[in-house]
Amino acid sequence: MKILVTGAAGFIATNLIPRLVRDHEVHGVDNFFLGKREFVARSPAMHFHEFDLLDRERIAALFAEVKPDRVWHLAANSDISFGTTYTDFDLKGGTLVTYNILEAMRLAGTKEIVFASSGAIYGEPAVMPTPEDYGPLFPISMYAASKIACETMITAFCHNYAMRTWIFRFGNIVGPFPTHGVIYDFIRKLKSDPTRLAMLGDGNQSKPYVHVEDCLDGMMFGQEHARDEVNCYNLAVADQTSVNEIAQWTIEAMGLADVTIERSGTKRGWPGDVTQVRLDTRKMKALGWRPRMSSGEAVRRTIKECVAQLA
16 A cells, blocks of 8 residues: 655654555655654655645645555644644644645545544543543643544545544553653653752643554554544543653653652643543444553653663
């Protein structure tokens, strides 16, 4: 198959593309806003294209040339706090980019799209663990609002143009080659000053962390086994990990002692931060997939991987 991956220099794609190039012709697109050039170098078999997906003519031309069979749409502003400062950033980099990709798919005859959504779309739900059919949806971040808009546009295109989609609403994805995130930030802060660690929020924020290998296994399993026009799944684990636990495990993994943790004192790490996340994973289990690692196991493994990578 010919597969096009957006956000090809980002965290999830960097772990995905080595899998895809074993069996497929893979084209990747990134503008290096968050992605890293050294990540692209890890997949020399990929055909890489550097440009901004807001350039509708450029993406349409690439689709017309390559005529991909499937799109893995991973490009997005993955730093939720960034959208608070620049209120149109997620609108452009998420919603409008997704429209550009869908229109390019329509014109080129591409029929399948795998979309990386987020459990953040549920906002602060009254039902936890939260199932896929929960509603109404009231997001509290620009990022989450954009993800909902992307989902609705994807399903509308699927209905009108005989496309098929797999939408995965993630827990927090962790693993090697991160570009941001709490583990990445803690390690960098402690390398800069091994005596103190500044923490956003009160440390009680608790979420399900999924190792990227489990995430990719789940996405690939879902794409292979779910065959409806629209296939939507929470992709998470049953347990959760707190920011306080991540801080302590990071300090231990780096061999540090007497580290002063300075909490911001607020409940949230930033405006739009959902402090407690529990996702209902029964649909993925019914499909036949289960993660290999718990949230705690995923976090501990990621800390070890990132400490080695960032050494």
